[in-house]
Amino acid sequence: MIIRERIAAPSPTLSFEFFPPRTLEGRKALDATIAELATTEPDFVSVTYGASGSTRDSSREVVRGIAQGYAFPPLAHLTCVSASRTELTEIIEEFLAEGVRGFLALRGDPPQGEPDWRPHPDGLIYASQLVAFIREVARVYGLGPDEISIGVAAFPGIHADERWRVQGLEVLQAKQDAGADFAITQVFFDAHQYLDLVVDAQAAGITLPILPGIIPVLDSTKASRLEQMTGVVVPPSLLAELAAAPNDDAARSVGVAHAAALARAVLEAGAPGIHVYTFNQHRAALELVDALDLGRTGRRS
């Protein structure tokens, strides 16, 4: 079953996100993390794609390792950043040749040190264009539209400003029209933000399933990194609880309990699954899975 079929199935999906390691030690640690989380039999796992050449190679290696070594499929993130159409074609074809059939099509964040996002002169500008581009490369490669799955990003919490809300929905609609099969959300900490996005999207005629992205926040350092990376503010009440925790284990319990409450709220309201941002660590993710009634429990080592 390919990823979009898994997401369309009635039982909620479970998936994890990893980022590409920069060092050999990081790679070994990530391999161990993936092996631990494999015990929960996820529906798929995704690997982010950076702006620099070295993390791109590392990302592709991790995706390749998952495609070859596990029963669940990888979802390869792909961005428009610093890539010509020719380069994008080569990367997509390489993934397809390795058996990868799932892509998360993103515009991407600008490379470090560049405040503004600037497209490659012979590249793509928007994620919706990348969706159509992947579909076309796959078609030329000989794959039918039902043989690959393409996901895109969606952003809860855009409701504060009506203009952003409408633009956000138009952009999501354009991604669906271009051939996206599902969306995964940016992190959020208020279930209503996700549920409002789903209701508004449906009212606007958007039918693709929207998977909530859930993150267990384990300490204030990771919280600030998350805020820097995403612009999403971690609730001060959660930060205060983490700060008051007497040790790392207690802090992890706090972060997992918050993530589990959020995941339960969106699953009970009909979310098609949960996508767990792992920060490449398995313990909190396994404890989160244990705390949810998804019919799976991970083996804890």
Ligand code: FAD
């Ligand atoms: P787009 O949909 O292209 O939107 C980018 C901007 O252009 C938005 O402001 C949008 O409003 C505007 N826009 C879009 N279409 C149009 C149009 N037709 N006309 C006018 N304006 C338009 N980043 C990485 O670098 N690597 C990753 O691996 C990665 N993984 C992610 C995974 C998830 C689940 C999420 C939610 C985000 C991820 N990101 C990643 C971050 C993402 O690339 C950034 O948030 C980026 O700023 C927006 O990406 P997008 O795909 O939504 O872009």
